[in-house]
Amino acid sequence: MKALLRLFGSTLGRKYLMAGSGAVLVLFVIGHLVGNLQFFLPPEAINRYGHFLQSNLELLWPVRLILLGLVTLHIFTAFQLWAENRAARPVAYASPAPAYGSTLASRTMLVSGLVVAAFIVFHLLHYTLKVEAVNGSAVPFHQLKEPGTGHPDVYAMMVAGFSVWYVALFYLIGVGLLCWHLSHGIGAMLQSLGLRNPTYTPLVTKAAKVIAVFLFVGYAGLPVSVLLLGHGKAYLAEVVAHNAKAVAAATDGKEAGK
Ligand code: HEM
Numbered sequence: 001m002k003a004l005l006r007l008f009g010s011t012l013g014r015k016y017l018m019a020g021s022g023a024v025l026v027l028f029v030i031g032h033l034v035g036n037l038q039f040f041l042p043p044e045a046i047n048r049y050g051h052f053l054q055s056n057l058e059l060l061w062p063v064r065l066i067l068l069g070l071v072t073l074h075i076f077t078a079f080q081l082w083a084e085n086r087a088a089r090p091v092a093y094a095s096p097a098p099a100y101g102s103t104l105a106s107r108t109m110l111v112s113g114l115v116v117a118a119f120i121v122f123h124l125l126h127y128t129l130k131v132e133a134v135n136g137s138a139v140p141f142h143q144l145k146e147p148g149t150g151h152p153d154v155y156a157m158m159v160a161g162f163s164v165w166y167v168a169l170f171y172l173i174g175v176g177l178l179c180w181h182l183s184h185g186i187g188a189m190l191q192s193l194g195l196r197n198p199t200y201t202p203l204v205t206k207a208a209k210v211i212a213v214f215l216f217v218g219y220a221g222l223p224v225s226v227l228l229l230g231h232g233k234a235y236l237a238e239v240v241a242h243n244a245k246a247v248a249a250a251t252d253g254k255e256a257g258k
Helices: 002-006 010-040 042-056 055-089 111-129 154-162 166-191 203-228 233-257
Strands: none
Touching: 002 010, 010 042, 010 055, 010 166, 010 203, 042 055, 042 154, 055 111, 111 154, 111 166, 154 166, 154 203, 154 233, 166 203
8 A cells, every 4th residue: 555655656656557557458458359359250159258247247346346446547647647747837838839759649648538438438338237328229238138048138239239320430439539549558658667768669659559550440340340231230130029029928928817
């Protein structure tokens, strides 16, 4: 605890905290993409994965709490460092030209980070909490059950979610800004952690951009495949029809039992 307070107490410490929390969050973003890419396998694959997560709550909750703590720490230290920078230069440069070596991504880190945070809140309401008011879809997500097992159908839910064009567009903007944020953030993080030197810096800067592009292509592929190629739509129609039949059969059973 003392060590953590000491880290908070210095600018260098705050930089370490921001870089360390960012590093773990990047690992989560990579892992989450690998999990999501199962969307391009038969529906059973991602449904099995979703069911595994939901039936291991003793694993899921600690991970959720750690992620929440890391996001809070990352945002908090970002604001502290931003406020320090402002205090160090209360009068802005007279020239409107950006500082030498800065890029548009580096100058917009605070804004892109805040929009990504808003996107994550929307994303949790959409797919984790399945709040009907935000999904814009005619299909209530909590009613989508996998025909074979009766478990929640994550695959059908993703197809239904991305069939709404403005939701798919919002995802594209959200992941686009996340990757824009990472295109600068990964390099800055390595610098804060002391892992950059004059020989490797150009390579690290390029590698950060390549990773960001890969992440964008991977994440964007999901909404684009549904919206433009109709990926999974036939399966969604089957699941909706199957679920409707099951509801009708249950209602008939109740009526007969009266
Ligand atoms: C196309 C992009 C994405 C898709 C299709 C997607 C899909 C999903 C789905 C289906 C869930 C719910 C899993 C379940 O409860 O069964 C989920 C949860 C989550 N996603 Fe994403 N995701 C995307 C992008 C992102 C990004 C960019 C982030 C973070 C930067 C993110 C962070 C999370 C988090 C924190 C959870 C909550 C996990 C939990 O505790 O239940 N997602 N995502």
